[in-house]
Amino acid sequence: MGRTIVEKILAAHTDRKNFKVGEILNVRVDFVFGNDVTAPLAIKDFQNSGAKHVFDSDRIGLIPDHFTPNKDIKSAEQCKILRDFSRVEKIKHYFEVGKMGIEHALLPEQGLVLPGDVVVGADSHTPTSGALGAFATGVGSTDLGAIITLGEMWLKVPETIKFIYRGKLDKWVSGKDLILYTIGKIGVDGATYKVMEFCGEAIENLSMDNRFTMCNMAIEAGAKSGIIEPDKITLDYIKNRAKRPYKFYQSDSDAIYEKIIEYDVSEIEPQVAFPHLPENGRGISQVGEIKIDQAVIGSCTNGRIDDLRVAAKILQGKRVYPGVRLIVIPGTQDIYLQAVREGLVEIFISAGAAFSTPTCGPCIGGHMGVLAEGERAISTTNRNFVGRMGHPKSEVYLSSPAVAAASAIVGKIANPEEVI
């Protein structure tokens, strides 16, 4: 009987033969990581475990990205726990401010997570790396502590839903629009405990950055992971980055899926997800007049170079609408530098935007753009829950970078067509 790409990856990481969907496996982990929110508790667990050392100091990433550069004394104390631990345990992949990026943008970029890997992160957006053809899933702090100690984790073999995207994308329609559209169709629990496997003509033609965006938001449909079969685009992305050997896996043609869902993408327009759930997506033509106070372009979802390029293209020679705050945050230092070299930063600043060092910042209402009571933001981030970006009575609308940039110019949620 055929197997899905995820079943093949899991089979290569466990001693068990002939396992079935729903069974619990112990799997070896290729790369594990945590951040300034999740790692401190895990480090305490490791220290209480009795183990002399971590399982492998080269396969652990510690990335202070949520409240960094340290927003207050408490955040500074949390980050210090990561820094001190990394020194003692000789953690190779600890990223200090100045080298740091948002974990899910940084790890693929640095070639630390690779096709065929089992990747586990103590952060819900870990499925991002599934875009490389890896099995990548998010856990909490206690699991992270167990993995840095033992190098393995327990998991239930998940069912897979296959999503086939047929046709060609319209201008201004991106990976973000495809995933918001999909979540709108299946709901925020439409793939709970399951894997979302994305394929079809539209995915084959999608850039790596847009693929990351899609897998990043698999968790917003409740999924355990999102995955895309690796191809030439994947190979071009990783060949000069990979720090270890890697392996391409493909699903068999007779693999068993829980469900197969097909979409014709030529009918999809830019999407906007209304408060307070990512499933509240609407086509841009159905949005109506929604004034904004802030626009955010960045995050682990949309802070990559493709995202900054499309935003700059729209903002070039334009000004941000009076009274609107546009905040642009590159995902990593390399993306930042690339944006400087291409002249994108000059476009943003000339348009009246704030341009920041990499941080999760506003996405979690942490810092660098927190909303007041009654304020409204359009954001390229991943969640629009109550209080996500600040005051419990503020509102977040989710969109692509193109829609967020256009909205910043118009002062209300806008179709990029209106400003180009």
Added chain:
Amino acid sequence: MKLKGKVWKFKDNIDTDVIIPARYLNTSDPGELALHCMEDYDSEFIKKMERGDIFVAGNNFGCGSSREHAPIALKEAGVSCIIAKSFGRIFFRNAINIGLPIFESSEIFNETNQGDEIEVNTDSGSITNVTRGKVYKINPLPEFIQNIISLGGLKEYVKKEVKRRKLNV
């Protein structure tokens, strides 16, 4: 283990940002986290609830972020057990890992009201709605997970494995 408490009933999709807003995640101190538990749902919530209270929720309870601070805040605030139609998968793992009892049941959700008194027997796998005088049988967790729980959570499992594999020498 026997748990008894008053029911707080919740709709679908109670996310981890509502359980503990991210603005408080610059600490891992359980006592401090508990002070802000469910604050964006009801700013007075922590004053209104009592130790031992039980949550009964709809689909996808605990969806969203991987923050273990969410089940930690609930447990520290005194929530003794959560029964939901379904859970966000990371929240489910986290709750088991920290030893917060958690059960899936659509039937109990459909037949329970805010304020009902519920008794949970985690050993026999039965849940009683004392107010309505109805007993429910719950599906046992997989053996591997039961083993983790009986050891006292994942941390204890890891300690045992560290000794067994001689990682402590």
